[in-house]
Amino acid sequence: MEPDPYADFHSAETGEPFRDCISCGLDLDHDPDLSYLVAKSYRRGECIFEYAICDDCRSNMAQEFSSESRQALSRFFQEQVNLRDRSILLAIGDDPALWIDKCASCETSRNQLESYSLGGVLLGRNMIYDPYPLCLCGKCEEKIQELLSQKTRGIWDDFVDTHFDGPPADVEDLPVRGRPIPF
Numbered sequence: 001m002e003p004d005p006y007a008d009f010h011s012a013e014t015g016e017p018f019r020d021c022i023s024c025g026l027d028l029d030h031d032p033d034l035s036y037l038v039a040k041s042y043r044r045g046e047c048i049f050e051y052a053i054c055d056d057c058r059s060n061m062a063q064e065f066s067s068e069s070r071q072a073l074s075r076f077f078q079e080q081v082n083l084r085d086r087s088i089l090l091a092i093g094d095d096p097a098l099w100i101d102k103c104a105s106c107e108t109s110r111n112q113l114e115s116y117s118l119g120g121v122l123l124g125r126n127m128i129y130d131p132y133p134l135c136l137c138g139k140c141e142e143k144i145q146e147l148l149s150q151k152t153r154g155i156w157d158d159f160v161d162t163h164f165d166g167p168p169a170d171v172e173d174l175p176v177r178g179r180p181i182p183f
Helices: 055-064 067-080 083-092 138-147 150-163
Strands: 035-043 046-054 115-123 126-128 134-137
Touching: 035 055, 046 055, 055 150, 067 138, 115 138, 134 138
Parallel strands: none
Antiparallel strands: 035 046, 035 115, 115 126, 115 134
16 A cells, blocks of 8 residues: 555544544535645654644634734745745646655755644645645744734634643744744
């Protein structure tokens, strides 16, 4: 049996694809036309934070972010991530490993990183490419956190506090209050 190319986007807890939206509880298999984001954060090779969120809930949360944060995030990805070079990966094939083998911003190899996060958008059980999937190292995540307004940080902190029992493991080692970036 061939290894699952999407295994990096399965739950570290169960080893299976995510089944429910963390926010509304929607069964992610219910609608094959529903896209959803999987986000996972790692510290020293251990997954310390993970979730899947449907596109509707993700969009609703993003609308709550301040306009300055939305603009800053967009500017970061336009200026710090070589989106054109990432698009070229589409010609190589649809193996997500090529997209997440290094930080999308600083291009440090993932196997050299102490902390990083992965983000991928799926439609049913299929990956949607460009600009996702992506990997961001802890240092680049810190840069992104610094761009976020207090309002946006508060919304993100509320999301994390609502959906997770206490802080993730090793929270003191993660950037800005131990919160992974909102993909």
